[in-house]
Amino acid sequence: MLELALVGTPSAGKSTFFKAATLKDVKIASYPFTTLEPNEGLAYVSTKCPCGELKINCKKCIEGTRFVPIKIWDIAGLVPDAHLGRGRGIAFLDDVRQAKALIQIIDISGKTDLEGNPSEGFDSSIAIEMLEKEITYWMFDIFNRDWKKVQHLGTKDFLESLETRFSGLGISKDHIAKAFGAANLNKENFKNFSESDCLRFVIELRKLSKPSIIAANKYDAIMTDAQASAIGIEKIKKKYPDKITITVSADIELALREAHKHGIIKYMPGSSSFEILKEIDEKHKKALDYMKKYLEKHNTTGVQEILNKAALELLDLIVVYPVADENKYTDSKGELLPHAHLIKRGTTVKDFASSIHTDFVEKYVGAIDARTKRKISDKFILSHNDIVKIMLRH
Ligand SMILES: Nc1nc2c(ncn2[C@@H]2O[C@H](COP(=O)(O)OP(=O)(O)OP(=O)(O)O)[C@@H](O)[C@H]2O)c(=O)[nH]1
Numbered sequence: 047m048l049e050l051a052l053v054g055t056p057s058a059g060k061s062t063f064f065k066a067a068t069l070k071d072v073k074i075a076s077y078p079f080t081t082l083e084p085n086e087g088l089a090y091v092s093t094k095c096p097c098g099e100l101k102i103n104c105k106k107c108i109e110g111t112r113f114v115p116i117k118i119w120d121i122a123g124l125v126p127d128a129h130l131g132r133g134r135g136i137a138f139l140d141d142v143r144q145a146k147a148l149i150q151i152i153d154i155s156g157k158t159d160l161e162g163n164p165s166e167g168f169d170s171s172i173a174i175e176m177l178e179k180e181i182t183y184w185m186f187d188i189f190n191r192d193w194k195k196v197q198h199l200g201t202k203d204f205l206e207s208l209e210t211r212f213s214g215l216g217i218s219k220d221h222i223a224k225a226f227g228a229a230n231l232n233k234e235n236f237k238n239f240s241e242s243d244c245l246r247f248v249i250e251l252r253k254l255s256k257p258s259i260i261a262a263n264k265y266d267a268i269m270t271d272a273q274a275s276a277i278g279i280e281k282i283k284k285k286y287p288d289k290i291t292i293t294v295s296a297d298i299e300l301a302l303r304e305a306h307k308h309g310i311i312k313y314m315p316g317s318s319s320f321e322i323l324k325e326i327d328e329k330h331k332k333a334l335d336y337m338k339k340y341l342e343k344h345n346t347t348g349v350q351e352i353l354n355k356a357a358l359e360l361l362d363l364i365v366v367y368p369v370a371d372e373n374k375y376t377d378s379k380g381e382l383l384p385h386a387h388l389i390k391r392g393t394t395v396k397d398f399a400s401s402i403h404t405d406f407v408e409k410y411v412g413a414i415d416a417r418t419k420r421k422i423s424d425k426f427i428l429s430h431n432d433i434v435k436i437m438l439r440h
Pocket residue numbers: 054055056057058059060061062063073074075076077078079080081082121122123124162263264265266267294295296297298
């Protein structure tokens with residue numbers, strides 16, 4: 047299953063975001079390095095369920111919105127010079143290894159600095175640069191490790207040694223090939239690469255293999271518009287025009303999801319409102335009023351938007367539904383559209399089948415597009431919301 051990692055400075059709100067997204071009980075506190083060991087959980091990407099269009103009631107979606115699981119990691123805070131061992135150091139970076147994309151949590155309220163200590167008006171955009179620099183230098187150290195030894199190799203062996211070295215970081219052959227292109231370097235000429243050429247290559251490799259989205263968290267702590275413009279979400283967007291930046295209140299999302307879980311309100315993640323279901327005391331009413339006002343002003347808390355954009359835009363994933371009966375859209379037990387899979391755009395139906403179960407590689411005999419009821423070729427490239435029957439040899 048694909049993975050997202052929450053990264054950022056200490057106390058930026060990673061665990062709060064994680065708890066809001068997974069409802070797993072993890073430790074949250076205002077002192078730095080509250081989280082030491084990584085927390086793993088399932089978050090959900092929301093997408094329109096095809097059951098409405100097919101006029102069936104799948105019972106798997108909520109009012110037409112399907113929530114598809116994606117693995118998420120909450121990890122320790124990152125401080126400057128982590129790649130040299132500061133803070134949680136390399137251990138932190140090791141936790142980033144398997145992530146396909148990063149959600150950079152920054153404290154847009156400016157009330158904590160790079161070390162997670164209390165501050166006022168801190169420019170949190172610095173945290174974005176710092177984080178990228180640390181990941182780059184961590185990768186650069188790995189790149190440099192046997193640099194002398196590879197000097198006597200031919201290009202083919204050099205590339206193989208790079209692939210082996212980086213395979214543990216979730217970096218593919220394709221990432222490496224594209225990084226040479228993006229850095230404007232000819233791999234045949236690797237023996238003449240200068241140090242700055244190598245660094246440029248590693249920067250491109252990081253961008254390709256660990257793309258990131260920015261969650262400008264604690265937006266609720268910015269009370270007035272004057273304060274908001276001083277902190278400058280627009281400034282961040284201007285500084286990082288290629289990145290998706292979304293304002294977030296993980297704190298409000300967590301409170302809303304917990305209130306929903308306890309039956310106090312009806313709230314669907316990602317929505318711009320909620321409904322109060324129970325009589326509540328004055329204190330709770332005041333808190334809910336405050337959250338309602340936040341939603342009215344900002345539309346959503348941003349948590350669901352971050353998860354959706356990280357999966358569907360940054361990683362370019364699509365949702366595909368495998369079924370056993372192409373006429374009824376059911377599995378072998380008669381359940382309607384029981385499974386939704388997040389897969390990379392461009393995946394062929396045969397590769398999709400192999401990703402469901404290793405057995406399917408051998409047993410695959412063909413596939414049917416359940417919408418058209420037509421047989422599709424092995425090389426058929428799946429689209430978002432496709433429903434397919436995979437035919438297997440018994
Ligand atoms: N106002 C506000 N406070 C928040 C928000 N998210 C987190 N906090 C607070 O920020 C503090 C740190 O939150 P954590 O979630 O523990 O932060 P972290 O990034 O996991 O911190 P470390 O594990 O120490 O790296 C806590 O006091 C949270 O209640 C938010 O959206 N708004």
